[in-house]
Amino acid sequence: MREIFLQAQTLWYREVVRFIRQPIRVVSAIATPLVFWLLLGAGLQASFKPSGMPPGIGYVQYFYPGVIVLMLLFTAIFATASTVDDRRQGFLQGVLVAPISRATIVLGQALGCTTLSLMQGAIFLAMAPMAGIHLSLEAIIVSLAMMGLIAFAMTSIGLAMAWRTESTQGFHAFMNMLLLPLWMLSGSVFPVAGAPGWFQWTTRLNPLTYAVDALRQGLYLAEPASSGATMPMGSSVMIAIAFAAFAFILATRVARTASTI
Amino acid sequence: MDAIRAGTDAIDARALGFRYGDREALSDVTFSIARGEIFGFLGPNGGGKTTLFKLLSTLAPIQSGSARLFGHDLEGETGAVRRRLGVVFQHPSLDGKLTVGENLAAHGHLYGISGKRLRERSAAMLERLGLSARERDRVETLSGGLQRRVELAKALLHEPALMLLDEPSTGLDPAARREFWNYLEHLREHEGVTIVLTTHYMEEAERCDRIGILHQGKLVAIAPPGELKSEVGGDVIVIRTEEPEILQRKILARFKLKSQLVDGAIRIEKLRAHELVRDLIDAFGEEIESVSFGKPTLEDVFVHLTGHQFFADIAPTE
Numbered sequence: 001m002r003e004i005f006l007q008a009q010t011l012w013y014r015e016v017v018r019f020i021r022q023p024i025r026v027v028s029a030i031a032t033p034l035v036f037w038l039l040l041g042a043g044l045q046a047s048f049k050p051s052g053m054p055p056g057i058g059y060v061q062y063f064y065p066g067v068i069v070l071m072l073l074f075t076a077i078f079a080t081a082s083t084v085d086d087r088r089q090g091f092l093q094g095v096l097v098a099p100i101s102r103a104t105i106v107l108g109q110a111l112g113c114t115t116l117s118l119m120q121g122a123i124f125l126a127m128a129p130m131a132g133i134h135l136s137l138e139a140i141i142v143s144l145a146m147m148g149l150i151a152f153a154m155t156s157i158g159l160a161m162a163w164r165t166e167s168t169q170g171f172h173a174f175m176n177m178l179l180l181p182l183w184m185l186s187g188s189v190f191p192v193a194g195a196p197g198w199f200q201w202t203t204r205l206n207p208l209t210y211a212v213d214a215l216r217q218g219l220y221l222a223e224p225a226s227s228g229a230t231m232p233m234g235s236s237v238m239i240a241i242a243f244a245a246f247a248f249i250l251a252t253r254v255a256r257t258a259s260t261i
Numbered sequence: 262m263d264a265i266r267a268g269t270d271a272i273d274a275r276a277l278g279f280r281y282g283d284r285e286a287l288s289d290v291t292f293s294i295a296r297g298e299i300f301g302f303l304g305p306n307g308g309g310k311t312t313l314f315k316l317l318s319t320l321a322p323i324q325s326g327s328a329r330l331f332g333h334d335l336e337g338e339t340g341a342v343r344r345r346l347g348v349v350f351q352h353p354s355l356d357g358k359l360t361v362g363e364n365l366a367a368h369g370h371l372y373g374i375s376g377k378r379l380r381e382r383s384a385a386m387l388e389r390l391g392l393s394a395r396e397r398d399r400v401e402t403l404s405g406g407l408q409r410r411v412e413l414a415k416a417l418l419h420e421p422a423l424m425l426l427d428e429p430s431t432g433l434d435p436a437a438r439r440e441f442w443n444y445l446e447h448l449r450e451h452e453g454v455t456i457v458l459t460t461h462y463m464e465e466a467e468r469c470d471r472i473g474i475l476h477q478g479k480l481v482a483i484a485p486p487g488e489l490k491s492e493v494g495g496d497v498i499v500i501r502t503e504e505p506e507i508l509q510r511k512i513l514a515r516f517k518l519k520s521q522l523v524d525g526a527i528r529i530e531k532l533r534a535h536e537l538v539r540d541l542i543d544a545f546g547e548e549i550e551s552v553s554f555g556k557p558t559l560e561d562v563f564v565h566l567t568g569h570q571f572f573a574d575i576a577p578t579e
Contacts, residue, residue, distance in 0.1 A: 007373075009370070010366070010367045010371065011367075017363070018356060018358040018359065022358065090352070090356075093320075093348075093352070093354040094354035094415070097319055097320060097348045098372055099339075099340045099343040099344050099372060100371050
């Protein structure tokens with residue numbers, strides 16, 4: 001047990017250190033969603049009034065949690081992509097011949113990438129007042145916990161794909177194809193209530209919807225009416241946890257049988 | 262950790278085979294390597310060396326046959342095998358963004374080494390490989406030769422009984438290669454570490470105690486380099502000409518000599534062949550473009566065994 005902890009911890013540490021030492025990664029991971037938010041949010045603020053918007057907030061406020069999720073998504077994709085090449089001609093080669101189980105490798109990687117997401121999430125959260133969202137300490141803690149959960153789930157999906165894919169290009173193409181629709185269909189971009197029936201159904205089947213919902217409720221802990229939540233927070237959190245656990249188990253399964261040749 | 266099982270070979274492989282889909286990369290490879298031996302697998306690219314390296318390093322699953330490392334089964338006792346194995350890959354396995362010391366520490370942690378023992382082992386490895394001053398440097402700032410030394414320090418950190426190296430001198434200049442080899446020999450002499458490597462460099466193969474020659478997935482010979490060279494019938498003459506088939510027939514008719522056609526040239530193996538060179542030129546001087554004459558090299562051994570030119574045989578994969 002001590003050994004597994006040591007192994008996972010060293011892989012976690014490596015992810016974090018190499019991220020911090022590449023400032024361009026930090027900047028781009030924050031800048032991309034920020035630009036998205038400022039341009040789309042500000043541009044649509046005046047004219048875009050989707051039906052089903054919670055009372056008392058504008059589109060910039062509504063879109064804010066969605067942008068956080070987008071940022072977690074980008075970070076997960078970029079942080080897990082290195083696994084594709086790393087296991088054939090990089091650092092992971094040495095890890096694969098060490099006495100460590102594949103599940104422990106995936107755990108270390110997933111926790112590392114989740115930490116990166118959270119570091120950026122925290123910076124983004126600090127900008128909440130700019131969006132007119134005022135956060136209590138409690139709301140910050142709950143929001144960060146939800147972000148960690150979403151990041152862990154996304155990272156696990158990323159790892160499941162990265163351990164299976166043969167080329168980095170293929171990985172990026174597939175992840176964008178998979179995760180962007182997942183994000184758009186999660187109530188991140190506009191409220192589900194006003195959308196057509198088929199859209200609402202797809203959204204309900206999307207596990208990310210519940211994670212986003214839980215994050216929204218965390219952010220608007222003080223004024224629950226503004227969150228536009230569709231179900232009790234406890235249920236959303238439970239579904240989000242189940243989603244993250246499923247994604248992680250999937251990643252360990254894939255890694256166990258992944259080809260290294 | 263259980264002790265190394267007494268009286269067992271460093272590696273004992275029986276009838277190893279491996280397929281990538283339809284392509285057979287290795288078939289029926291059987292060999293054993295003694296403790297303290299320096300053993301090289303020689304072969305052109307695509308010969309099966311890389312596949313064999315991946316099997317022995319536990320990267321690829323055993324598909325058919327079996328292999329034991331110090332008595333531990335590669336398939337059933339992977340953990341025990343991995344603890345005894347130090348692996349140096351052809352491609353760098355260091356994280357360039359981490360410092361030399363951090364890379365070693367990460368490696369130690371993966372093998373369950375931490376705290377005081379990690380600091381001692383790490384310091385000892387760095388000192389022995391002349392890297393102490395570089396401990397805090399990021400790996401990406403080091404030269405290729407130095408990075409190679411860090412790879413070696415890393416692979417030795419957990420005190421493996423067997424070092425497995427895939428094309429270790431690739432990308433090293435001659436001086437760095439010599440230094441690397443001196444160190445491997447030192448390891449064998451002073452610590453009894455068994456060394457197993459793959460190579461396509463003849464000079465590297467010459468330095469091994471024994472070599473195994475891999476060709477198209479089969480082990481075609483296994484012996485000390487000197488013994489293999491003496492198996493080639495004496496000297497080697499290679500004749501280049503416009504129409505080799507015609508000249509080959511003429512040589513057979515005139516000198517009763519059998520020859521091989523390798524890569525468009527006529528190749529003759531014969532004891533004390535220097536007189537033959539003179540006779541050949543007297544007889545067919547007009548047709549001959551060039552003649553070379555020499556003592557057999559490992560390259561000649563390869564041609565002798567397989568009928569193929571060593572470097573003309575590069576398969577598209579691997």
